[in-house]
Amino acid sequence: MEMKNLGNLFLVSLLSGATTLGAYKVFIEKGNTGSIVTSAPNYSKAVGLVPEGYDFTAAAEKAVHSVVHVKNVSVVTYNDPWASFFYGRGETQQYEQVGTGSGVIVSEDGYIVTNNHVIKDATELEVTLNNNKSYKAKLVGTDSKMDIALLKIDANEKLPFIVFGDSEAIKVGEWVLAVGNPYNLNSTVTAGIVSAKARNLDKASIQSFIQTDAAVNPGNSGGALVNARGELVGINTMISSPTGSYAGYSFAVPSNITKKIIEDLMQFGNVQRGILGIEGGELNAEAAKKYGINQTEGVYVNKVNKNSGAQKAGIEKGDIIVKLDDKKVNSNAELSSIVNTKRPNDLVKVTVLRDGKQMNIPVKLTKKELIQYEFNGIEFEDISDSDKQRFNIKNGIKIKEVSNNDYAEYANELKGSIVLRIDNMRVTDMESVSSYLAKKEEGQKAQYEIIAKNGRIYRIIL
Structure with missing residues (x-):
């Protein structure tokens, strides 16, 4: 067909167009395929959810030694427009650009978690420990969707590492610490509370963040978010700010999701993401009126994708998902926070309301590549x-x-x-x-x- 035929359909147009701390023990033996074993630390002094006198010293002491400074060196190519204008040819120049962020040591043999945006486009990565020793780091793998990257350094000593906590168990109002290197200020600790869980900042996203009011600034990205017991509950990844600096809220990738991602990167070299296979809308009074139902809580199934586990299990358009693995689900972000800890072929129990009756439907998660x-x-x-x-x-x-x-x-x-x-x-x-x-x-x-x-x-x- 001639290109002019496209004129019947096309309008031709030109195209013009961070984070913080932790401490929960991860033990990875040499030769391990990547499974992370967790065990709770034993502090002599008990620290509660709201410590008496707000004493976070035990948690902070454990965390700062596990948080590192990450330097990203990238090469930027620059085309000189003036040379093109005056001489009819573009003059290409290259220069080094240095970015910095934070990271968290998750094993004694040198595995480090950070944000993908901290190491993006790097030609050279350097990690500096809390004791000021520096090492060249290699990139093991990344998950750009969840903004997580895994690095590895080779040190001649056992490194202090952080212990993973259960991010699903944290509560709104619970005290947390953010540890990182804002503005290149090493080993900075700030405190706040969990403001919200399963926060989705993009309505079309699969992400699910922990929101806190702990002060996080540029350079904190990739650092640890820890609870008052010194357990890693999140990787600080972004802030909400009109100025680019901390203005009230920060966001972290939950530790349960982070742990699953780095295990995948160690074992498979990429992230094994299981897909439920539904597209849903969050219910509220307005949505319930739109769909002609009385239910105002849950996720309304707008569509079931072809070849998905949901389709094969019998989930239908119009079903209302209220629980996943017996955990209450009120939003796409809450649904994603559970599914993102699973792999293809894992079974999940989906509790739905259909015609006013509650049903439990086991669904085998599908590889996203198989879904149409x-x-x-x-x-x-x-x-x-x-x-x-x-x-x-x-x-x-x-x-x-x-x-x-x-x-x-x-x-x-x-x-x-x-x-x-x-x-x-x-x-x-x-x-x-x-x-x-x-x-x-x-x-x-x-x-x-x-x-x-x-x-x-x-x-x-x-």
Whole structure:
């Protein structure tokens, strides 16, 4: 088909366009495949949820020795626009850029957890311990979706490491400490309380954060969030601020999710993420009225994905998920906080309300690669590394198939195109896109910004 035929469908357009502390013992023996064994520390002085006199010294002392300073050296390429303007050619220059953050030692043989954004694009990584010894670090693996990275250093001594606590067991109002290196100030400890759990900052995200009011600033990213017993309950990853500095709230990746991620990276080299296979909407009075139901708590199933464990187990559109493994679920973030600790083929007990009756449905989680994501007869899939290289992009999804007869004339051109934006939302991954599209009304269309196979950029409505 001639490219002019696309004019019937396309509007041509140009495309213009941290964290803190812990202490719960992780013991990893040499030769271990990556399983993390936890054991509670035995302090001579008992420390409660609200310590008498607010004495956090035992927890802080344990934590500061396990938190490290991470230096990221990256090479930035700069094209001189003035040289291009005056001489008709661009002059490329390269210079080193240094970024800093924090990390947490999780084993005596040198495994360190930090944020993915702390080490992103690094050509060289250096870790400095609390005793001022420095080591070159190598990257073991990352999980960009949850902003976690695992590093390894080789030291000639056993290193002080942190002990993982149960992030699911922490309570709103419980005291926590943030340990890290804000503004390159090593071994900084701040205190606050847990403000909220299972906080989702992006409505299309699979993330689930612990929110605290402990002061966290640039450089704290990748540091430890610990409870008053000195147990690691989170990895500090971001702040909510109009200025870029601490202004009231900070957010941490829960330790249960972090522990699962680093075990995966050790054993498999990548993250084994199990998918339930539903797209849901959080219930409240307004949503209940919209769906014509009385239930105001839980997750309403808008869509069940093809080939998913949920579909195979018999979960249906209109079901209301109220519990997962007997844990109450009121939001997508709460659902994600449980599912993100699981792997493909793990069984979860899904408690749903259907026609006013409660049912327990065992669901075997599916590998996300096996699930078909579809909207309005357009099937999508994640982009490959070769796609990223070919189109010079970092994020996006690919149109895999077109089954909607309304677009049959353009099917060959659409197949293989890369979606960059949907309704002005930047596309990062398939899961967030599917979650976003599932919230649309039946028959409602979406606007896509795509790169066609010829490399040109279009805006289309499908």
